[in-house]
Amino acid sequence: xxxxxxxxxxxxxxxxxxxxxxxxxxxxxxxxxxxxxxxxxxxxxxxxxxxxxxxxxxxxxxxxxxxxxxxxxxxxxxxxxxxxxxxxxxxxxxxxxxxxxxxxxxxxxxxxxxxxxxxxxxxxxxxxxxxxxxxxxxxxxxxxxxxxxxxxxxxxxxxxxxxxxxxxxxxxxxxxxxxxxxxxxxxxxxxxxxxxxx
Amino acid sequence: xxxxxxxxxxxxxxxxxxxxxxxxxxxxxxxxxxxxxxxxxxxxxxxxxxxxxxxxxxxxxxxxxxxxxxxxxxxxxxxxxxxxxxxxxxxxxxxxxxxxxxxxxxxxxxxxxxxxxxxxxxxxxxxxxxxxxxxxxxxxxxxxxxxxxxxxxxxxxxxxxxxxxxxxxxxxxxxxxxxxxxxxxxxxxxxxxxxxxxxxxxxxxxxxxxxxxxxxxxxxxxxxxxxxxxxxxxxxxxxxxxxxxxxxxxxxxxxxxxxxxxxxxxxxxxxxxxxxxxxxxxxxxxxxxxxxxxxxxxxxxxxxxxxxxxxxxxxxxxxxxxxxxxxxxxxxxxxxxxxxxxxxxxxxxxxxxxxxxxxxxxxxxxxxxx
Numbered sequence: 001x002x003x004x005x006x007x008x009x010x011x012x013x014x015x016x017x018x019x020x021x022x023x024x025x026x027x028x029x030x031x032x033x034x035x036x037x038x039x040x041x042x043x044x045x046x047x048x049x050x051x052x053x054x055x056x057x058x059x060x061x062x063x064x065x066x067x068x069x070x071x072x073x074x075x076x077x078x079x080x081x082x083x084x085x086x087x088x089x090x091x092x093x094x095x096x097x098x099x100x101x102x103x104x105x106x107x108x109x110x111x112x113x114x115x116x117x118x119x120x121x122x123x124x125x126x127x128x129x130x131x132x133x134x135x136x137x138x139x140x141x142x143x144x145x146x147x148x149x150x151x152x153x154x155x156x157x158x159x160x161x162x163x164x165x166x167x168x169x170x171x172x173x174x175x176x177x178x179x180x181x182x183x184x185x186x187x188x189x190x191x192x193x194x195x196x197x198x
Numbered sequence: 199x200x201x202x203x204x205x206x207x208x209x210x211x212x213x214x215x216x217x218x219x220x221x222x223x224x225x226x227x228x229x230x231x232x233x234x235x236x237x238x239x240x241x242x243x244x245x246x247x248x249x250x251x252x253x254x255x256x257x258x259x260x261x262x263x264x265x266x267x268x269x270x271x272x273x274x275x276x277x278x279x280x281x282x283x284x285x286x287x288x289x290x291x292x293x294x295x296x297x298x299x300x301x302x303x304x305x306x307x308x309x310x311x312x313x314x315x316x317x318x319x320x321x322x323x324x325x326x327x328x329x330x331x332x333x334x335x336x337x338x339x340x341x342x343x344x345x346x347x348x349x350x351x352x353x354x355x356x357x358x359x360x361x362x363x364x365x366x367x368x369x370x371x372x373x374x375x376x377x378x379x380x381x382x383x384x385x386x387x388x389x390x391x392x393x394x395x396x397x398x399x400x401x402x403x404x405x406x407x408x409x410x411x412x413x414x415x416x417x418x419x420x421x422x423x424x425x426x427x428x429x430x431x432x433x434x435x436x437x438x439x440x441x442x443x444x445x446x447x448x449x450x451x452x453x454x455x456x457x458x459x460x461x462x463x464x465x466x467x468x469x470x471x472x473x474x475x476x477x478x479x480x481x482x483x484x485x486x487x488x489x490x491x492x493x494x495x496x497x498x499x500x501x502x503x504x505x506x507x508x509x510x511x512x513x514x515x516x517x518x519x520x521x522x523x524x525x526x527x528x529x530x531x532x533x534x535x536x537x538x539x540x541x542x543x544x545x546x547x548x549x550x551x552x553x554x555x556x557x558x559x560x561x562x563x564x565x566x567x568x
Contacts, residue, residue, distance in 0.1 A: 111358075111377055111380065111381075112358060113358050113359075113361035113362035113365055113377075113381075114357060114358055114361045118365075118373075118374065118377060119373060119374075119376065119377055120373065146351070146354075147351050147354045147355050147358065147384065147388075148354075148358070150384050150387075151355070151358070151380045151381050151383075151384045152380070154380040154383045154384060155376065155377060155379075155380035158376065158379065158380065159376070184343060185342070185343040185344045185347075186343060186344045186347040186348075189344045
């Protein structure tokens with residue numbers, strides 16, 4: 001079947017998005033085709049604005065519209081602790097908890113020689129600068145508990161040790177409200193090893 | 199756990215085979231190339247979704263067809279039907295348990311435990327160290343999900359670390375040494391966990407091996423598996439010796455750009471009467487050892503997971519003298535349900551067939567209860 005060229009182009013572009021296949025792309029394109037022109041213009045405008053207005057914070061690389069992000073700007077935040085995360089999306093996850101009131105630092109990846117990620121390609125220099133030039137007393141490493149995340153955590157711990165500040169990592173264990181019997185063995189095993197005194 | 203029946207459709211030689219099984223011994227008898235092992239393979243597919251000898255799914259399809267289907271019913275405390283369907287046109291395998299499609303093969307693995315005793319087991323005692331690691335890893339993984347996860351993490355660390363070593367060799371950048379240290383630390387951490395699991399497994403498993411060996415040979419020989427990590431057997435010291443050795447061989451690692459220290463290079467020494475089986479064992483001792491390993495595995499898994507695995511024994515009798523054939527036949531009586539292929543049943547007068555046992559004749563892809 002021959003598809004009109006503008007439609008085909010829209011399908012091709014949409015299917016470049018993550019987790020969008022050809023069929024979903026077709027459905028989305030047809031939906032947009034049926035929508036009001038004003039709505040589609042609004043949609044397109046929001047995407048362009050996203051690209052034009054969003055910047056990365058010059059201090060922590062968080063997503064922001066200004067030079068410096070809201071977290072780094074805020075006077076209410078605790079400036080003595082920095083939480084290291086892999087991506088800006090992790091900040092959103094931690095912020096939703098309302099449990100953390102310190103600052104952040106986005107690494108932009110983890111060490112992975114196989115995919116060509118080494119320490120130089122991570123946002124580490126700026127982190128060192130921040131630790132050197134501020135009143136930071138603690139670094140909290142919050143990376144994924146997989147091989148690459150673990151290794152990066154170990155690497156950062158070594159790197160930051162000479163500064164004589166507290167270096168911590170997020171705990172690993174069981175999900176809240178979870179049933180012990182339904183958790184997988186490895187998670188329970190880790191939780192047992194990382195038990196805490198009462 | 200037992201299998202009540204199996205149905206094979208377009209599965210190798212079997213165009214359409216339906217078989218009911220005994221809850222005890224099932225002897226599958228027929229000439230060469232008639233489709234005996236295929237019945238075992240069908241059972242193996244249901245347990246693991248994979249072929250016995252790691253061949254691809256497409257090879258299991260009958261030459262005149264474009265799909266195969268294997269269906270069976272497992273009975274334990276409750277019953278489960280399992281079905282594997284493979285289509286050559288789309289090269290896709292679908293797995294169903296109780297008619298519900300399962301999308302992750304890992305959800306099936308371990309649900310129906312299986313132990314196989316085949317000719318290719320000779321590699322475990324005669325072959326390279328990797329064959330022995332494969333045996334040990336597969337037995338521990340079946341009884342401990344934690345071990346399987348650590349093993350996967352460790353293998354990923356190995357790949358990352360060797361890639362980094364290659365980069366260091368090519369670029370010789372000082373900065374990368376700090377990262378190597380982090381990867382080394384991770385390697386030691388995960389590797390130590392693996393060694394500890396292996397140590398405790400071997401000390402457990404030796405009892406099972408001895409019992410199995412005794413049942414096959416009588417009390418005349420004393421088998422054992424010896425395992426140490428860099429000469430160290432005490433779990434508490436593993437991390438230290440690992441660290442020392444990897445420091446010592448740093449130059450070698452950098453020069454060769456590979457991981458030269460770690461449990462991925464482990465070997466397990468098989469001992470009979472204080473002598474190395476590999477160096478001094480006779481063919482017969484090798485065979486007995488291989489069989490004892492599998493019987494040991496069966497009873498080990500039975501105790502660890504609290505369910506009897508399915509036991510598959512492919513063409514083993516052909517290589518045994520009458521004494522051991524008789525012994526094994528007795529021993530099989532303790533297993534519960536087992537599936538045994540052989541070319542000729544009448545040859546072995548020692549085999550004890552009870553009235554609950556079943557004889558299945560296979561000829562040119564057609565099987566029937568005798």
